[in-house]
């Protein structure tokens with residue numbers, strides 16, 4: 060599943076948010092193992108289209124797409140010095156697809172700020188510095204190996220070259236992801252497993268009364284406003300009570316749901332659907348993926364033996380009352396292996412076994 064590492068300075072509300080994630084009453088109900096790993100929380104990606112499809116096919120269950128959040132503790136100023144970032148920390152964060160940084164915007168004077176004042180831009184700088192320093196450490200270890208390899212094998216020279224360019228770039232305090240790279244260079248850079256190659260999104264942990272109001276940008280991005288304390292309260296409510304509470308705050312979705320959606324967008328992902336009597340289900344696939352890749356999300360055999368995909372756009376499916384209606388109206392398409400999957404496609408795969 061899509062996995063996002065949560066980082067941030069101490070006392071910004073990471074644990075509060077994470078506790079809310081892992082205590083979800085209504086959310087991620089279809090994920091029975093959500094509580095096995097204390098550092099992992101699973102959140103459903105809200106998608107109103109699922110209910111619309113379910114109203115047509117009346118399935119036994121609805122299965123939304125999910126995002127997995129991983130609590131990555133241990134990032135503080137100077138974390139890369141001394142013993143260095145712990146191995147556990149590094150391996151936890153390396154295995155995630157993206158980073159979500161919680162930034163303190165709330166003002167509560169009872170909660171001590173590590174630097175004595177609430178300053179989102181400065182907090183973001185501090186974390187970026189730590190991640191950049193960790194990456195510089197990685198490059199320092201990788202470059203001598205790449206030099207040896209490049210001597211033995213000319214084809215490895217570009218790997219060494221990009222590592223050196225990245226080292227210069229990071230030395231200026233930049234994130235690896237922001238370096239101008241060709242596709243080949245980017246692929247080579249990915250093999251270095253740098254933390255600052257990962258896409259990052261920012262959560263502004265705001266005061267409750269600031270919810271729904273605009274928040275200041277950090278690092279050139281609009282952060283996602285969340286009140287961690289409200290999320291923690293929401294997590295303790297049953298779905299109906301949670302709905303009422305959200306309504307009373309004038310909010311449509313919980314912050315965690317908004318976060319899951321934002322993560323989806325950040326990573327260039329979309330959903331396609333399968334709709335049957337057993338279940339209506341959202342599946343996650345890259346924007347730009349072709350039909351066989353989508354089939355492979357369901358099962359690798361579907362991709363290997365891919366023949367074609369019976370495809371109905373979400374709009375057609377709903378307006379024509381489902382598969383039968385779409386078929387009769389000539390709106391069910393037989394798509395081949397070069398078909399680029401569109402957001403919301405309702406698909407049935409035909410494959411050889």
Ligand code: GDP
Pocket residue numbers: 067068069070071072073074075076165166167170264265266267286287288289
């Ligand atoms: P962490 O160190 O980043 O994991 O931070 P915690 O989640 O432990 O939060 C630190 C303190 O800030 C706790 O006392 C929380 O109750 C408090 N806190 C967290 N989120 C909020 C919030 O949205 N508003 C206020 N006023 N306090 C919060």
